[in-house]
Amino acid sequence: MAWIVLVVSGLLEAVWATALTASQGFTRLWPSVVFGVALVLSMGGLAFALRTIPLGTGYAVWVAVGVVxxxxxxxxxxxEGMGPARVLCLVLIVAGVVGLKLLH
Known part of the structure; x- marks a missing residue:
């Protein structure tokens, strides 16, 4: 269960990062609200998952899901461009997180 919560929390990180940009410096109401709600849920899920998942692994997975x-x-x-070099870098991030999970 903790792993599912962790991945969902990582996806919520992508939501709040996207909403942060859309809020244009917190000058737009609804993107700002989405940012706040997604941020709280993302951090809460991370905190829940870290009760049973080691800190280094859990945080790396959370960040990687959010980054990708x-x-x-x-x-x-x-x-934003998605050329071969950028795809390779994202694949390397995922590979590193998979490695951490396998070593867990």
Whole structure:
């Protein structure tokens, strides 16, 4: 259960990062609200997961899910490039997290 909560919390990290950009410095109400709710849920889920998952592994998974999710959202919605080098870097992040999980 903790692993599922951790991955969902990582996805919520991508949500709050995206909402933070959309809030334009907290000048837009609804993106700011989404940011706050997603941030609290993301941190709460991370805290819950870290009760049973080691800190280093849990935090790395949470960040990696958020980084990859945010990069994919940026590429899909913001026109950020997704060239081969960028894809390779994201694959390396995922590979590192899988390695940490396997060593857990």
């Amino acid at each position: 999710g945010t990069a994919l959202v940026g590429a899909a919605l913001s026109g």
